[in-house]
Amino acid sequence: MMRFSVLLFSLLYTTMVSAATAAAGDNRPLLHYTPEKGWMNDPNGLFYDKKADLWHIYFQYNPHDPFWNQPLYWGHATSKDLTTWNHEKLAISPDRDDEGIFSGSIVIDHNNTSGFFDDSIDPDQRVVAIYTNNADIQTQDLAYSLDGGYTFTKFHNNPVLDVNSTQFRDPKVFWHQHSNQWIMVVVKSQEYKVQIFGSPDLKNWKFHSNFTAGYPGFQFECPGLIEIPITGTNESKWVMFIAINPGSPVGGSTNQYFIGDFDGVEFKPIDHFTRFVDLGKDYYALQTFSDVEKADGVLAIAWASNWQYANNVPTKEWRSSLSLTRNFSLDYVAANPESKLLTLIQTPVFQTDVAKTLEKKNITLSANDSIDFEADSGVFEFELKFKAINALAHSDLANLDLYISSADGKESIRFGYDPVGQSFYLDRSNTPYKNPYFTGQLSAYVEPSSDGQYKIYGVVDRNIIELYFNDGVTAMTNTFFMSEGNTPSRAQLKTNFDDEFYIESISFNELSV
């Protein structure tokens, strides 16, 4: 298979097919997966097929309307490169119109523990989906595929896990080598419990333990548990992901994570900190891929929207995109001058050609300077390294701003930093979509390097911006909605004060998808 590099400005220049979805004139993102039409929410069943060298994603899908409603299906798409996706046919369908095939995961049952397969099915293509059937109650059900993940047969003895609850969902299953069993994490959503079950065969599940922590919000959803390496060591830790919705402190939907150890029975956190995966408003229900080869790391995709406004945003024929694929690692990161905290490091993974590029270095920015870049496609990446070099009078703001605007400059988002506020901000209020839940101003505290440097990598893709601070120590993902026909095609770096910011480097690449 291909090896995916982390693309923080070490772009691979490969030849790419155009995305099947690129044609639409509705500000549809090109690097981020969107359904052709209809409604999408959580990513489900993510896995890598080693035999076909192919990535599969499934997702919560209502093909009939551009808003959430039952019947709800698993939609499906495939990709050779995690960048360009082919829309596939519906993968799993409900039996009734008032039913939903809710979120879940896929495992490759190499050793046919389930008995669903015979020798005609390659061990790398023994695809079993474990999902929540949402009807009168929520149960965990199985479906298996004999054609590598395109069509599925439901297990005749479903459900495999039923606790007679309407709030019991989102199983994420993986093979735990150390204890020689399948492990499921699943939530008793409104009891704020991640429940851990074990099974020899995916059909019979035994309860092991509960895990409860973090900011409770209204309910838990979409748990995850995966071993993640600590960079620069031979060690690793287990990371528990818990999504909450509604009730994010920032409003609506968000993901939390906890770092700890897992022995096949219990998850024991190393501390009692609550950490958020992404400080933007549009990153929810993340799931990691199954069966990724070790050299490719730990890969995850999230839903790039927020239940507060997902059903309402002005994309009309389709609604919601998925995030970029991210590679997760762990590292000890300075959270302030006195503490290093073990932290999830997130870096985006994709491959594109570069259509156009600009780089500037070593500039002490003046108030009448600006550094300008144009990308007609509205799809570009940037990397900015800078230092704040002066202290200001306390009541002034000295802004280093990257304005990303429509061609006429009338609609824009503003990304920047001010040494007094001590945080990065993203302001998406100068765009026409208005909704009192659509938070205009987001911000993220980021600790600079010991010599005061900040480094920001950003991907702008039509109606979404993903920001990665200091090589992925902090991430912030936000959608924005310009008028029909407008794309974020201009970028302009500037400041309102002379000699406040030293730009070590700023570079832009327009990306050809």
Added chain:
Amino acid sequence: MMRFSVLLFSLLYTTMVSAATAAAGDNRPLLHYTPEKGWMNDPNGLFYDKKADLWHIYFQYNPHDPFWNQPLYWGHATSKDLTTWNHEKLAISPDRDDEGIFSGSIVIDHNNTSGFFDDSIDPDQRVVAIYTNNADIQTQDLAYSLDGGYTFTKFHNNPVLDVNSTQFRDPKVFWHQHSNQWIMVVVKSQEYKVQIFGSPDLKNWKFHSNFTAGYPGFQFECPGLIEIPITGTNESKWVMFIAINPGSPVGGSTNQYFIGDFDGVEFKPIDHFTRFVDLGKDYYALQTFSDVEKADGVLAIAWASNWQYANNVPTKEWRSSLSLTRNFSLDYVAANPESKLLTLIQTPVFQTDVAKTLEKKNITLSANDSIDFEADSGVFEFELKFKAINALAHSDLANLDLYISSADGKESIRFGYDPVGQSFYLDRSNTPYKNPYFTGQLSAYVEPSSDGQYKIYGVVDRNIIELYFNDGVTAMTNTFFMSEGNTPSRAQLKTNFDDEFYIESISFNELSV
């Protein structure tokens, strides 16, 4: 002393003096304490003087400029009713211009454990301040008052606690009856540790334990630890408060709390949840009052601003207000249909006359209805009880809105609810003050009562709105800044859809301060 009622629409009609600060035409709040001029941040040294029946507050104060700078003093104010405050002279001053009398607390040393007092000083007026001296390093120092809290003498043997750190501050001290000692909670700020110390005499401190939890942010500040009764029981729990700044998920400054038990040595939380005290952007560094009589409850005041923009907001001659005093209790509260969580209940405490009132009941609101109230002073309270009575198509927003606007209607804040977004929102973007950290849209998830009712109590005071949901289960405090001369003098309740909201009651009271 007077008994302070919780004023959730059980107003006491008493005669009041006008606030000394009411004259200014700069949208200065009247119910919230503001300094006459200069800069204020954290409330410090809050205590009740039983002998004088007088409430004392101190605060971080720079009298020279309307922004933070050293030398930094303890400012001082007093009140008979927690509503109208008298500005007092500077209480504690630094010895050098590059020094700050940083945050701390006051205890009444009834039994003269410190030896600072003799029989001439009433036991209820043996005032000892424990604060952080911020010079080359941060140490914990003492100062005592022989005149009931107006002037202070620094202890000749300061510091009383020095660990040779530049990040060691904000001592909150109280007498712990059970273990017969003074307890100090203080932060090793950038090590994310609340440290608990014990002392027989306020002068000699012994380390007991550390507590670390929650969302770490950049650093911990202003810890608090106090026993709080559980409503309707004879039980109580201890609540640990930790302020973080910067790094609130909502941006900048926020307060977290943890519920547990305290044995005089260690604080042990009952769970590993992280809870936020207030979901707005302007509630930080809360402190509880010392020596409050049991019948008055547990009373606290916070700083009603956010370090992201506190130095920059357009009040010019003075900057920042304190929050209203709040009474804290604990109760088991439905967080969703399946879980009750022990939760901090917050209710405001103040006393005013009512100048003007309006009440409407039992209205199914139509899109062309509105319920209007005018309060020229820009100081009013409201209480709204409603149910969302219809489900809507999923892509529409049905907003129940309370617009609070200037007399000409051109500037406004918008408070409301939409059943699809499932949260309350506060939108302060239609006001002229712009700053990319000044988040326009805030929101709060609130679980309705079992029959679907929501109840909101709000206090609007010139440039600040405090919101209390369902009798104080959730609070949200936000400042807003209209143009010079404009006050939030009009309130209008309306909706954009017919028959979506049943208004059980809406009432407004203009308040005379």
